[in-house]
Amino acid sequence: MPAAMVILAACENHQNQIVFPKGEKISNDNFIGTAYLQPLIAADSLNPTAVGNVSFEPGARTKWHSHPGGQILLAIDGVGYYQEKGQPKKILHKGDVIKCPPNVSHWHGASPDKGFVQVAITNNQNGMTIWLETVGDSEYAD
Amino acid sequence: MPAAMVILAACENHQNQIVFPKGEKISNDNFIGTAYLQPLIAADSLNPTAVGNVSFEPGARTKWHSHPGGQILLAIDGVGYYQEKGQPKKILHKGDVIKCPPNVSHWHGASPDKGFVQVAITNNQNGMTIWLETVGDSEYAD
Numbered sequence: 001m002p003a004a005m006v007i008l009a010a011c012e013n014h015q016n017q018i019v020f021p022k023g024e025k026i027s028n029d030n031f032i033g034t035a036y037l038q039p040l041i042a043a044d045s046l047n048p049t050a051v052g053n054v055s056f057e058p059g060a061r062t063k064w065h066s067h068p069g070g071q072i073l074l075a076i077d078g079v080g081y082y083q084e085k086g087q088p089k090k091i092l093h094k095g096d097v098i099k100c101p102p103n104v105s106h107w108h109g110a111s112p113d114k115g116f117v118q119v120a121i122t123n124n125q126n127g128m129t130i131w132l133e134t135v136g137d138s139e140y141a142d
Numbered sequence: 143m144p145a146a147m148v149i150l151a152a153c154e155n156h157q158n159q160i161v162f163p164k165g166e167k168i169s170n171d172n173f174i175g176t177a178y179l180q181p182l183i184a185a186d187s188l189n190p191t192a193v194g195n196v197s198f199e200p201g202a203r204t205k206w207h208s209h210p211g212g213q214i215l216l217a218i219d220g221v222g223y224y225q226e227k228g229q230p231k232k233i234l235h236k237g238d239v240i241k242c243p244p245n246v247s248h249w250h251g252a253s254p255d256k257g258f259v260q261v262a263i264t265n266n267q268n269g270m271t272i273w274l275e276t277v278g279d280s281e282y283a284d
Contacts, residue, residue, distance in 0.1 A: 040239045047212035070189035097182045
């Protein structure tokens with residue numbers, strides 16, 4: 001392989017080094033498609049903030065859901081979607097940040113063509129995530 | 143410039159693309175050395191979680207301080223230090239995560255030779271950061 005090709009391959013490897021590990025494939029039915037979760041911090045009685053890294057493969061997304069204490073999303077890599085009930089879908093890129101207020105139904109996931117990596121910061125002060133209906137293919141594409 | 147050099151330069155540029163903007167230079171005296179803050183999310187009455195991206199130049203660090211609601215640190219890039227009162231200093235690399243309990247005195251910053259980028263997730267439920275004494279050069283090097 002010519003030197004330029006070797007360096008290009010190394011460069012692509014570097015770009016693939018996302019900040020946190022990919023974690024384990026999510027097996028529950030609150031997600032559509034293939035997604036991975038790496039828990040980073042668990043909530044406890046002193047600090048009710050939970051933090052996790054979620055990697056969505058292209059087309060993967062959560063069901064609609066809400067958080068009694070609200071949620072913050074940090075877009076770490078790729079291209080993602082975020083939508084609150086009754087609002088247009090937002091497209092997220094690396095460095096974008098979302099603050100979802102308590103009890104607002106929303107979903108998030110990857111774009112159809114590029115995966116998406118996010119850090120989710122969830123306030124469990126007033127209770128855990130409330131899971132709702134699926135995000136169907138036409139709703140996702142809308 | 144040979145093709146390999148051009149690609150290598152492009153690769154280094156890619157590696158320098160940290161997730162969040164560097165923000166503004168911190169001008170208050172709660173930091174020793176040069177550090178930058180990009181606020182990402184402000185706390186509000188519904189969700190008391192504040193999130194900010196802090197970039198420390200080599201040798202830069204906070205003063206000792208504590209948080210009434212605790213703090214979570216995500217190491218995004220570079221090499222950092224974290225120390226709780228009475229505990230040995232921890233060395234942080236990209237992907238490391240720290241949970242600092244409420245009211246525990248601690249400081250964090252960059253290593254002497256490499257800068258450090260962190261996301262700080264602070265729970266302001268029970269009040270704002272309490273700033274304490276400086277971290278002197280010998281204490282920092284200890």
